[in-house]
Amino acid sequence: MKYPLIAFLLSLAGLSSSTVGAAAPNTLYLIANNQATLESETTAKPKIYLISSSSQYDENTIGEIKAVFQQQGYSVDSRYLDQQPTPLGYVNTDEVRAETLINALTDENVKYLWFVRGGSGALNLYPYLYRNRDKIAAASPKILIGFSDVTALHHFINNVIKWPSIHGILASFNSEMYEVDKTEQISMYSGIQQVFRTITNGMTYTGIEPLNVSARAGGQGTLNGGNLTLVQSLFSTRYEKNYADKVMLMEDTGVTYKQLDRTLHQLEYKKNFHPKAVIFGQFYSINANKIEKDLYRYVLQEFANRVDYPVYYYPEFGHGKTNQPFILGQQMQILCNEHYRYCSLTQPPVKR
Template sequence: MKYPFIALWLIIIGVSLSAAAPAATGIFHPFAHDCATTDNVPAGKPAVYLISSSSQYDESIIDEIETVFSRQGYAVDSRYLDQHPTPLGYVNTDDIRAATLIKALTDDNVKYLWFVRGGSGALNLYPYLYRSRNKIAASSPKVLIGFSDVTVLHHFINNVIKWPSVHGILASYNREMYDVRKEEQVSMYSSISQIFRTVANGMTYTGIEPLNLPAFAGGQGIVNGGNLTLMQSLFSTRYEKSYADKVLLMEDTGVTYKQLDRTLHQLEYMKTFRPKAVIFGQFYPIVADKKERDLYRYVLQDFARRVDFPVYYYPEFGHGKTNQPFILGQRMTIQCNKHYRYCSLTQPPINAASSA
C-alpha cells in the first residue's frame, strides 16, 4: 500500500464512529441493533391497555404482545390483566372480571382497551356493567378492540354507553403475533397497524356480495353485531336493543351449517328483527374445503331469499385467516351499482361527527 499511515488512521476513525453511531442522535449506522422498547415510543401516541374478560389465556404470550406493539410505536400497559382461572376456565370470577373491566372503562388515562383473547364468559358481566353504566358513561371515551366473545361487551359499549368500538383482531391473534409464534392461524393476515389506520381514517371495502334483490339498493345504518352466538344470547333479554337502524355484522365459529340454518330460521321468525341490513362474515372452519364453504354459503343464500331486507356476504371478517376491522356504533354506507356484481361499504373515522 502506498500510504500505510493514512490507511491505518482511516481504520481507527472508522471504528470510533462505528462504536459511537448507535448512541448518537441522527447518525445512521447500518449495523446498529434495532431494539424495540417502550423507551422509544413516539410522544403523542397513547398506550395500549391490555385486558381479558373471558377465557383464560397463555400468560407466556404477554411479553411477546408487548414487543409486537412496541415495534408499532405503542407502549403496552398490562395493569388490567388479572388472571386466576376458575373451574369453568374463565380468567377470574364474574365479580372480579367485572370489577376489573369497570375500573379500566372508568380510567381516564385509557384510550385503547385491547382484548387479549375471547372464548366465553363475557355475557355474565353484562348486569355488572349495566349497573355501572352512569359511572362508565361519565368517563372519557375508550376504543375497545376485539371480537368473538367480546361481542357482548361491544353491544354494551355501543348501545348503552354510546361509544364506538372496533370489531377486529385480538392482541394475541394477528399477523404480527403469527410471525412470532407460527401457531394460531386466526387473523394471521390482519395487522395491528390496520386497526390504527381504521380508527384514524375510516375504511372502504369492496367485494361485498349482495345475496338478494333488496341488497342491490345499498343503504345506510349504524353498525352493530359480531359473533352470532353471542348476539343470539341477548335475544328476548332485558338487554336486547332495537335493530331498526342497524347494519348487523354476523360471523361465527364451531357452528355446523345445519346449526346455522336453524339459527337463521329463528332470526327470520323473530317479530322484532327488522335491521337495515345484514352482512355475513366467515362461518366455515378455517380448514374448510370448497365443498364445505359452498354449503355454508348455500345456507346464507337461502336465508337471504326468504327475507325482504338487504343481505350481503363478505367472508373477510370473523374467525378466519383474514379479519377485517369494522367500526361498531358508527355509521356505514353501502353502495351498489347494477352494472357490477359486488358492492362497496364505507365508514368514517372513529372521531367523526357521524359516530353514534
C-alpha cells in the same frame, strides 16, 4: 469549517461536506425538522391497555404481545390483566372480571382497551355493567378492540354507553403474533396498524356480495353485532336492543351448516328483528375446502331469499385468516352499481 455541527449532522446523513455552504442552514433545518417529525410520530402513538374478560389466556403470550406492540412503537400497560382461572375456565370470577373491566372503562388514562382473547363468559358481566352504566358513561370515551366473545361487551358499549368500538383482531391473534408463533392462523393476515388506520382514516371495503334483490339498492345505518352466538344470546332478554336503525355484522365459528341453518330460521321467525341490513362474515372452518365453503354460502343465500331486508356476504371478517376491522356503533354506507357484481362498504374515521 463554518458549520462544524452541520458537517457532523451531514456526515450522519451520508452527505459530503461539499454540500455545505449557503444552503447549510436550510439543510440543518430539514434534518432537525425530519428528526422532530420522527420523534412526533413515535411519541404520538398511544398506550395500549391489555385486558381479558372472558376465557383464560396463556400467560406465556403476554410477554410476546408486549414485545410485538412495542416493536410497532406502542407502549403497553397490563395492569388490567387479573387472571385467577375459575372451574369454568374464565379468567376470574364474574364479580372480579366485572370490577376489573369497570375500573378500566372509568380510568381517565385509558384510551385504547385491547382484549387479549375471547372465548366465553363476557355475557355474565351484564348485571354489573348495567349497575355502573352511569359511572361508565361519565368517563372519557374508550375504544375497545376485539371480537368473538367481546361482542357482548361491544353491544353494551355501543348501545348503552354510546361509544364506538372496533370489531377486529385480538391482541393474541394477529399477523404480528403469527410471525412469533406460526401455529395459530386466526387473523394471520390482519395486523395492528390496519386497526389504527381504520380508527384514524376510516375505510372502504370492496367485494361486498349482495345476496338478495333488496341488497342491490345499497343502504346505510349504524353498525352493530359481531359473533352470531353472542347476538343470539341476547334475544328476548332485558338487555336486547332495537335493531331498526342497525346494520348487523354476523360471523361465527364451530357451528355446522345445519346448526347455522337452524339459527337463521330462528332469526327469520324473530318478531322484532327488522334491521337495515345484515352482513355475514366467515362461518366455515379456517382451512375449509370449496365444498364446505359452498355449503355455508348456500345456507346464507337461502336465508337471504326468505327475508325482505338487504343481506350481504363478506367472508373477510371473523374467525378466519383475514379479519378486517369494522367500527361498531358508527354509521356505515353500502354502495352498489348495477354494472358490478359486488358492492362497497365505507365508514368514516372514529368520531373523537
